[in-house]
Amino acid sequence: MSQKLELISFKLCPFVQRAVIVLKHKNIDFDITYIDLNDQPDWFKAISPLGQVPVLKVGDEVLFESSVIQEYVDEITPPSIQPEDPLVKAKNRAWINFGSDIIFAMHGLVMAKDQAAADEKTAVITQKLAQLEAQHSGGTYFNGDDFNMIDAAYAPMLMRLCFIKTLTGTDLLADCPKLANWTEVLLEMPAVQRSVVENLMMMYKGMVKHMDGVLATKLIA
Ligand SMILES: N[C@@H](CCC(=O)N[C@@H](CS)C(=O)NCC(=O)O)C(=O)O
CATH class of the missing domain: 3.40.30.10 (Glutaredoxin)
Incomplete structure (x- = not known):
C-alpha cells in the first residue's frame, strides 16, 4: 500500500x-x-x-x-475476508445493510422519551434480531468456520447490545442463542477489543444519560 x-x-x-x-x-x-x-x-x-x-x-x-x-x-490487502462464493457474498452484503437498520433502531431506543416509544423500538430490534438469528449458520462465525466481513460489520452492534445488558439488565439476545454465542466469540477477538477507545461502555452510558430517555431510567450499573 x-x-x-x-x-x-x-x-x-x-x-x-x-x-x-x-x-x-x-x-x-x-x-x-x-x-x-x-x-x-x-x-x-x-x-x-x-x-x-x-x-x-x-x-x-x-x-x-x-x-x-x-x-x-x-x-487492497489480500487475502480477502469476503466469502468466495458470489451468492454468499451478495447475501452477506444485504445482511450487513440489515445490521445498519438494527443500529439505527438501537439509537432510537436510546432516544425514546416515553415507554410506548421505547417498547416500539424494542419490538423492532427483537424482531430484526430474530430474523438475523434464523440466518446465522450456528457455527463459530456468521457463515461457519471463517471470520468474514459480515462478522466485522456486526461486532459493533453486538458489543452495544452487551453494554445495554450490563448497564440496564435488559438482554435483547435472550431468545437468540446463536447470536449470543457469536457475540461471545467476536468480543474475545483482539481486532474487536482493540477497535474501540478505552472505557467505551462508560462513554455509552454517558450518552444514554445525556439523551435522558426511558433507557436512562433503567440504568443499574
Ligand atoms: N450509512 C453510514 C452511516 C454512518 C452514520 O450514521 N454515522 C453517524 C455517527 S455513528 C454520523 O456521522 N452521524 C452524523 C450525522 O448524521 O449528522 C455508514 O454506514 O457509514
Missing part, C-alpha cells in the same frame, strides 16, 4: 468501528482522527459528503460509507 490511510472517527460510532475492525484484523498501519460530531470542524464538512463518519482519506481521495470503506480496505 503506497499511502497511509487516515480514518476520520467519532469515538462512539459503531459504523466507524466496523472499518477499524477490518483495519486491525489485517494489521494495517493507519491514522485515526477523532472529531466531535456536534461541532464538526470545517475541514470535515468540506470532505464529508453526508456530514457523517466514517470517512477514509486515501491521499487526496475520500471514501465514505462504512461498508464501502470495509470493502476497499479488504481489497
